[in-house]
Amino acid sequence: MSTRQQRQAEIIANIAAAAYSKPVLSNGFLFEQDVRDNFYYASYLFAAAVDSQIAFDGDRQEAKAKAEQIMFQLLEIQDQHPESSTYGHWPLNLRPTPQEAAKNTLPVELMGSLMVYFAQRYEEHLSSPLKAALEQAITHIYHSNFYRKPLSNYGHHEAKYTAAKLILGQRFADEELLQDGIDSLRATYGRVTKHGMSEYGGLPWFWHWVQAFTCAWELIEEAAIKRELSQMLDYLWNVRATYYLGGAWVGPHSRIWPHDMPKDTNVLHDYVQFGDFKLPTEMPRTEYAGFLAYDAPEASLRTALHRITPIEIRRQIPRQIGTETHRDDVVHSYVYMTESFAMGGMWERIREFDNEQHRWDVAFPIGTFGDGVNHAYFFHPDQAQPEGDLRHQSEYTEVLFHRNVVMASYDIPEHAPSYIKGCLPLGEWVEEPNALFGLCGTVYMAVFIQQAFKREVLADRCFVTSQGYRNGVVVECIDKADADRLGIQSFSQFVNLMRTKQPSFGNEIAYESLYHHRLLLSSDPNQEISAVIDDEMIDFSSYTVA
Template identity: 75%
Template sequence: MTTIQQRQDEIIANIAQAAYKQPILSNGFLFEGDVRDNFYYASYLFAASVDSAITFEGDRVAAKAKAESVLLHLLQIQDQDPASSTYGHWPLNLRPSPQEASKNTLPVELMGSLMVYFAQRYQEQLSEALRVALETTLRHIYESNFYRKPLSSYGHHEAKYTAAKLIFGQRYGDAALVQDGYESLQLTRQRVTANGMTEYGGLPWFWHWVQAFTCAWQLIQDTEIRSELARMLDYLWSERATFYLGGAWVGPHARIWPHDMPKDTNVLHDYVQYGDFKLPTHMPRTEYAGFLAYEAPAQTIQTALERSSGPVEIKRQIPKQIGQAQHENDHLHSYVYITESFAMGGIWERIREFDNEQHRWDVAFPLDHVQGVNHGYFFHPDLEQPEGDLRHQSEYTEVLFHKQVIMASYDIPTGQPDYIKGCLPLGEWIETPNGLFGQIGNVYMAVYIQQAFKREVLEDRCFVTSQGSRNAVVVECIDQSQAELLEIRDVHHFAQLMNDKQPTYGATNTITYTSLLNQALLLSGDLAQGISKLIDGEVIDFTSYTVA
């Protein structure tokens, strides 16, 4: 088993090598799409050029010169006019040119604090020109006061402002700013530990919480504040461990991007902390995982890594947030069933989160147990969904979760897309007119679809579509050890058994199904008739759902 430092060095080496090979554009940058990538990649290249302990195949002198050149170009395009409305900021993308691109408030939020870390860690190895440029830039960030905002939503933006208050307050001897940051940190920790995070499973923004507070923890010298930062990070890593399975983030998400679903690829911080899966070659969000590290408590790591003692059910209350309105007693409810081989569940309530990126339910597999995508799910697409995107779900869905079964009904009104779409991992699949029965790693998975469907096998996934304004999907999974107890011999035997266990679909969008555990499940999603969700005739007890 490798150490955290060894895994960080591996990340630095891989990204530095990519940066070394990446051609310099005519404008002096490595990338035009996101200015922050220039900072991240140049930082890694610089680190590899000055640290002989890091494996690097290239000329270290040339690598350092290249890294410093990119960093100098980056610092030069900061708005350094105190009279400007975008004082202290950078453009997000560099088109049509770095000088003409409009400034954006996002880059400095995280990158500003990380620049302090970079300047302090490598102060002895920096050239005089870069050292002076960095100090000038950091002074402008401090004087821009971008971080002086009150707490309101307790989200990832404010987490970064809080860390910046501490970091810049300490750097420039601003005791009042440090105290403001400390009070904001205390209020934030108290809020999330008492109520939970409104940004449940919000990727990649969760990692911005982790990076911002880890950066502060590594820089802050005040022992009292550092202890409070440690308590905040202990909470964050406990939250991550709860929904962790071999690099996968299981359960529902308030927000996702294409690199979060249907395959977890934003995994560098998980790799550094846990190291129980292979480091991928594709790293879409490099950020500062190779530099920042806070080792989670042993019990937290055990929660994440040791799933062999048996399945667990995680039932959570989540504070609801719509825009900036916080409702103290208004909660969503998430459910996840986790085994050592798969996890499944989701969120009971539909809510239109920011950019309509709520991910309602799925089945997740550990990264190293699959080839290609590691999540399987279906949904009805929203009218605003971009072509080819497997996000942006509509509101016309009802769900029922119970252990290794997920039931979803789709009652689609006129004027909406009259089909559902789905994504399944690659595996050995047996297709019948009423469903798909497959083996993914050591997991058997049954997928019943009410209406006729079409499956397309792609390079890294199976893509499924099914037409009809009324539709339903029922999913049940078992692992091989459980299958053996049921005397299931192989995937063909499983398919035969499950094909005889078809759900019953009623006239009012009702689904009834008896699971392999012989539990009777009923989902009726007809708004006119009232919505029923019953397990063995009992209504789901949401009073058992807790904050943590």
């Protein structure tokens, strides 16, 4: 096996072991919350059962039988009635019972293509009844036509439709459908390379792009189509490499789930591709990382794995590129990256899908703090939130990014929650009335907060709250090597120096960085917001698509 294949085998072995030991529910499934997890876990269990190169401690015959039975249960609840409005679909969750659960358009989008892959890869190992049941389900998927939709938003749904067109067009010798898939692939590639991806940093959306097109690349036989899929996958892995830091996804996100922030745990595809961190025991989105793989270009691997010189990444991103009239409607992302940390975010606030935009943070490589979180950030909550929820940010924030400094101001109206939340990694922290100074791995971090705050040390993070309708935060980071070059030779010396650098808070926030850059963030509600660096206004002309 290659190193990549060894990492995939490790994933398969771990998930198969979990599937083998997990008891089957009374309804015949392993999971009720998301039907797709049953397919994924059964696939991994089946793979371990039939492949002697996969480490597996259980009875392989018993494991294969269990995997096949779960597959049968899954295939039986597909809507196979051509006259139905949900023809070809599955329920998403299985309550109150799998048979009564409402059908949903989401499962088949990715799972349908992966079923084709599974049926083809393991054809010689499948029992005759399961092979027939899979073929029947795939035929219903093909005839359902769920994927026959024109491109409009160039997002993850359409990426999956495009892959399905290619895969099903080839499998059923449907030349018209195959050509539609080719045309959709070309149009998507042209649009994202010219304008960028509107779903910036959106997990798991990004991985659905990768899985859909990798699945098509694995299955498609025609060399010319395969080359065009390689172009798309090279582009996607270049995007990933650009924002990669030891398994972390740095910079702003158009969407975050609890497994994306404040700790990166949706990392299986990163582990297979880059392998520069330990495979975590927690795997919240297994999907098909153990099966599908595409070798990223050498240039992308170098970008991801050899960060020595600090860089600034300035990008313009389309808000929505479904029509030509929105072509110039862009937002601007800024990231400063070193080999030890990265920081930055999105200058503009957008109410993204489910209000899950993640505006800014400081990111560290996975494992920097053991099992603790690897992101630090503050935000004003959009509404009253459950305890521990660190998502759903309001619009009452203005930001300034410059190299190793992030500044944020919060002017909160009286009808909104009167506090900001913060998350900091575990480390050695010195707490003062309006500041926190931390040694986080090999990085010194200073956090200045305009109002009084409360810090609670939890098992995997520090949770911070600060009350007040007007608030502000300034964060500056520097790693030990750069600090030493500035004459800062210890954490205590860093703390003593930063005590003298308290920002000026008011209608504007003024701060001078360790590198003597003068930063000014004006947030007077009666004036236009302005961000000034060394007496110069922010200029977005240097922000590019790539």
